[in-house]
Amino acid sequence: MTTIRLTRMGRKKRPFYRIVVTDSRKRRDSGWIESIGYYNPMTEPATVKVDEERLAYWKSVGAQMSEKVKKITSK
Secondary structure, three states: OEEEEEEEEEEOOEEEEEEEEEEOOOOOOOOOOEEEEEEEOOOOOOEEEEOHHHHHHHHHOOOEEOHHHHHHHOO
16 A cells, blocks of 8 residues: 655755655565655744646545645645
8 A cells, every 4th residue: 555654855854755655564664665745844934845637646546645744735
């Protein structure tokens, strides 16, 4: 099954996350199918950019969103 989740980027104590589509069996930071946005919690307010068209496509073909991605994209 495919899932839409965060993958960690950035350096130590300065996290930056990409919103990616990946196989649910893969590890958090291993290979992904497509990057559809990013999330930066270190800015004030937190920066979120998502390609809504690609998000809608992946949801339409059955990809499941992680709880954190649901939370940050619903704002």
